[in-house]
Amino acid sequence: MSRLVLKFGGTSVGRAERIANVAAQIAREARAGHEVVVLVSAMSGETNRLIALTREVSVLHDAREYDSVVAAGEQISSGLLAMALQQLGIQARSFMGWQVAIRTTGAHSAARIEDIETAELEDRLARGHVPIIAGFQGLGPDNRITTLGRGGTDTSAVAFAAALGADRCDIYTDVDGVYTTDPRIVPKAQKIARIGYEEMLELASQGAKVLQTRSVELAMVHKVRLQVLSSFVDPAKMKAEDIPGTLVCDEDEIVEQQVVSGIAYSRDEAKITLRDVPDKPGIAADIFGALDNAGVNVDMIVQNISEDNKTTDLTFTVGETDVDRAVKALKQGAKPGEFGEIIADTNVSKVSIVGIGMRSHGGVARKMFETLAQKGINILVISTSEIKVSVLIESEYTELAVRALHSAYDLDAD
Amino acid sequence: MSRLVLKFGGTSVGRAERIANVAAQIAREARAGHEVVVLVSAMSGETNRLIALTREVSVLHDAREYDSVVAAGEQISSGLLAMALQQLGIQARSFMGWQVAIRTTGAHSAARIEDIETAELEDRLARGHVPIIAGFQGLGPDNRITTLGRGGTDTSAVAFAAALGADRCDIYTDVDGVYTTDPRIVPKAQKIARIGYEEMLELASQGAKVLQTRSVELAMVHKVRLQVLSSFVDPAKMKAEDIPGTLVCDEDEIVEQQVVSGIAYSRDEAKITLRDVPDKPGIAADIFGALDNAGVNVDMIVQNISEDNKTTDLTFTVGETDVDRAVKALKQGAKPGEFGEIIADTNVSKVSIVGIGMRSHGGVARKMFETLAQKGINILVISTSEIKVSVLIESEYTELAVRALHSAYDLDAD
Numbered sequence: 001m002s003r004l005v006l007k008f009g010g011t012s013v014g015r016a017e018r019i020a021n022v023a024a025q026i027a028r029e030a031r032a033g034h035e036v037v038v039l040v041s042a043m044s045g046e047t048n049r050l051i052a053l054t055r056e057v058s059v060l061h062d063a064r065e066y067d068s069v070v071a072a073g074e075q076i077s078s079g080l081l082a083m084a085l086q087q088l089g090i091q092a093r094s095f096m097g098w099q100v101a102i103r104t105t106g107a108h109s110a111a112r113i114e115d116i117e118t119a120e121l122e123d124r125l126a127r128g129h130v131p132i133i134a135g136f137q138g139l140g141p142d143n144r145i146t147t148l149g150r151g152g153t154d155t156s157a158v159a160f161a162a163a164l165g166a167d168r169c170d171i172y173t174d175v176d177g178v179y180t181t182d183p184r185i186v187p188k189a190q191k192i193a194r195i196g197y198e199e200m201l202e203l204a205s206q207g208a209k210v211l212q213t214r215s216v217e218l219a220m221v222h223k224v225r226l227q228v229l230s231s232f233v234d235p236a237k238m239k240a241e242d243i244p245g246t247l248v249c250d251e252d253e254i255v256e257q258q259v260v261s262g263i264a265y266s267r268d269e270a271k272i273t274l275r276d277v278p279d280k281p282g283i284a285a286d287i288f289g290a291l292d293n294a295g296v297n298v299d300m301i302v303q304n305i306s307e308d309n310k311t312t313d314l315t316f317t318v319g320e321t322d323v324d325r326a327v328k329a330l331k332q333g334a335k336p337g338e339f340g341e342i343i344a345d346t347n348v349s350k351v352s353i354v355g356i357g358m359r360s361h362g363g364v365a366r367k368m369f370e371t372l373a374q375k376g377i378n379i380l381v382i383s384t385s386e387i388k389v390s391v392l393i394e395s396e397y398t399e400l401a402v403r404a405l406h407s408a409y410d411l412d413a414d
Numbered sequence: 415m416s417r418l419v420l421k422f423g424g425t426s427v428g429r430a431e432r433i434a435n436v437a438a439q440i441a442r443e444a445r446a447g448h449e450v451v452v453l454v455s456a457m458s459g460e461t462n463r464l465i466a467l468t469r470e471v472s473v474l475h476d477a478r479e480y481d482s483v484v485a486a487g488e489q490i491s492s493g494l495l496a497m498a499l500q501q502l503g504i505q506a507r508s509f510m511g512w513q514v515a516i517r518t519t520g521a522h523s524a525a526r527i528e529d530i531e532t533a534e535l536e537d538r539l540a541r542g543h544v545p546i547i548a549g550f551q552g553l554g555p556d557n558r559i560t561t562l563g564r565g566g567t568d569t570s571a572v573a574f575a576a577a578l579g580a581d582r583c584d585i586y587t588d589v590d591g592v593y594t595t596d597p598r599i600v601p602k603a604q605k606i607a608r609i610g611y612e613e614m615l616e617l618a619s620q621g622a623k624v625l626q627t628r629s630v631e632l633a634m635v636h637k638v639r640l641q642v643l644s645s646f647v648d649p650a651k652m653k654a655e656d657i658p659g660t661l662v663c664d665e666d667e668i669v670e671q672q673v674v675s676g677i678a679y680s681r682d683e684a685k686i687t688l689r690d691v692p693d694k695p696g697i698a699a700d701i702f703g704a705l706d707n708a709g710v711n712v713d714m715i716v717q718n719i720s721e722d723n724k725t726t727d728l729t730f731t732v733g734e735t736d737v738d739r740a741v742k743a744l745k746q747g748a749k750p751g752e753f754g755e756i757i758a759d760t761n762v763s764k765v766s767i768v769g770i771g772m773r774s775h776g777g778v779a780r781k782m783f784e785t786l787a788q789k790g791i792n793i794l795v796i797s798t799s800e801i802k803v804s805v806l807i808e809s810e811y812t813e814l815a816v817r818a819l820h821s822a823y824d825l826d827a828d
Contacts (some may be wrong), residue, residue, distance in 0.1 A: 016467065050490065058494075065782035066493070069493035072487075072490045075485075080467055082476070084471045086472065086479075087474050098556060
């Protein structure tokens with residue numbers, strides 16, 4: 001008998017008949033003797049509908065009212081799912097964030113879970129009940145509903161798995177696992193059976209959309225074993241050799257390590273270049289301080305060597321949606337003479353190779369640069385971490401680069 | 415300065431622009447210096463959408479999950495309305511039933527309010543804030559969301575007006591007041607400026623749909639002055655002589671009393687006749703006991719005089735939707751020989767005249783019977799109370815009867 005936290009996303013509960021299917025999946029786990037806690041998102045489309053209503057009503061944006069309105073989506077889906085389970089003879093009941101209670105910070109619309117009261121849940125699990133918990137929401141210190149931001153139900157699920165000491169947290173979604181890269185770009189992409197937390201974290205933060213970065217972080221910190229599964233696959237119809245999904249776990253659980261595990265990409269990037277930056281101490285601090293004050297996250301940074309030892313060019317990347325804010329902050333925050341022209345370019349993509357094997361294998365980055373050079377792809381900026389190399393390239397080369405790298409690191413399926 | 419509770423129904427907040435209009439009406443009252451508490455229903459259509467979802471998912475019906483799902487409707491509308499008020503510079507915030515808290519019985523889907531905690535509301539009113547309270551919902555003893563049944567937001571509003579000692583409870587709806595009868599049947603129907611609690615209660619329970627019976631009962635018990643107004647009328651465009659709505663209040667506040675104040679009708683009636691009922695003690699108790707056990711409410715009753723002193727016919731009315739249940743209960747509950755044939759007829763309507771003046775004026779019922787006789791309308795069953803006479807007639811005569819009575823009691827507008 002295991003203790004499992006199951007998370008179902010919006011597409012998994014998008015219509016009444018989908019809710020019935022999800023209930024059947026939950027019932028199967030419960031009947032197998034497992035202790036089961038379920039986290040559920042709003043029915044797909046519902047959160048967007050509610051957000052649109054708030055925008056229609058108010059250009060102002062009281063995050064506390066917004067949270068209350070938007071959290072109704074999970075209130076609806078959790079109640080419906082509990083009903084569907086009762087229909088199958090399973091003792092289920094819904095819990096809102098305030099009923100559990102899931103205590104969060106007071107940062108409405110972007111709250112963080114601080115504490116989960118587990119006494120009642122433990123009591124119900126001991127009696128064989130299945131708690132269906134509204135994801136994405138909690139209770140703030142002001143006794144009002146908070147939400148964790150988009151994708152927050154993954155984070156809720158991992159937090160519950162940690163608080164309840166679950167054996168595994170199963171994330172049911174609309175894809176059947178984590179792939180070596182996006183199968184829409186590389187048809188030969190393969191499903192990864194097991195992947196370490198750090199690699200998954202790098203893949204998620206470099207653009208892979210299957211899991212939210214924050215939920216992987218939380219899983220790593222609390223050593224929660226995460227399994228990504230499709231809620232659209234009928235396990236009864238799977239072949240014995242099929243991998244049911246992807247397990248995100250500790251490195252120790254992974255027998256065969258790849259040098260490079262996956263290729264991620266992101267088109268939501270922008271490159272900003274500041275010309276004629278005087279080559280003297282303190283100016284970089286001024287520039288990045290101004291961006292930080294404006295809430296702009298800077299990702300990659302490169303500074304060209306100045307030929308005359310007097311001025312240099314400074315290039316960095318920000319999220320595509322932050323470009324205008326960044327340029328405004330630079331113009332307002334800069335002292336006279338700190339830089340000349342500002343050149344912004346949103347026509348760029350970031351492509352990253354991720355693999356824990358890089359730690360012990362040399363020549364991994366070199367192979368990346370050679371592969372891209374062979375295809376005639378110019379590298380604009382490079383950044384690296386212990387288990388990742390990212391390059392910024394012109395957007396139109398994105399698919400070409402991803403496909404070439406996927407082959408170069410022997411990730412193509414036979 | 416007055417303390418006002420304002421209630422807005424679903425059609426009043428049915429779309430984003432309607433919510434903005436309602437916010438403007440609330441803001442006008444707040445800016446006039448009144449202390450304002452608002453109760454709001456779900457956006458029109460939303461409750462039906464949510465109920466349909468629960469039916470799609472489950473033929474079983476866990477009332478606790480149902481309440482949680484359906485209460486999301488008011489959660490959404492109250493948050494949106496608070497946002498719209500903030501937009502106008504009014505300090506508003508939404509409250510769910512559990513946040514107030516509105517403590518109710520545990521009868522999910524049909525809970526009754528037992529207590530309203532007013533401390534935080536009083537504090538906010540003192541600071542000039544406008545609390546926007548989700549109607550129709552409360553918190554049960556099981557710490558779960560309860561709902562008060564359909565139309566429950568009227569009841570919520572009156573309960574808040576009583577708990578807060580409000581000077582008046584304004585019910586904003588899609589009609590502009592209580593009329594002497596349904597204006598769709600009688601174009602000469604007149605808006606009533608003031609009406610007593612008892613009369614309003616009789617009109618509501620005899621079929622007038624403008625106010626929920628329970629909310630009028632509660633208003634009468636707690637002496638809450640109720641005003642029915644249209645949220646679609648712009649007060650700025652009213653003429654001085656226009657009556658703004660209908661005030662439901664104590665008799666003492668009404669200067670000129672009509673003998674008959676209004677004519678109500680209901681088509682949702684059914685007549686059941688039991689033939690050959692032995693004329694001996696205890697049988698009526700058996701018959702109505704069986705109906706009571708089945709949860710069937712009996713309204714009008716008439717027993718014919720038996721010609722041979724041995725058997726009689728027993729006729730009574732039940733709600734149209736209860737007919738099948740009533741017939742089943744009678745067949746299962748009856749002992750052999752208690753009655754012969756059962757004849758059920760749903761092709762009947764109840765027409766009632768209501769007026770506090772009946773207490774002191776004779777001949778009121780006689781005029782009713784004469785008027786109907788002149789039009790050739792046969793009376794099937796009669797029942798009376800101190801301030802009401804109801805007759806059961808064949809359905810096809812409903813409009814004719816209502817129009818004739820409206821004229822006979824001098825209620826037609828000039």
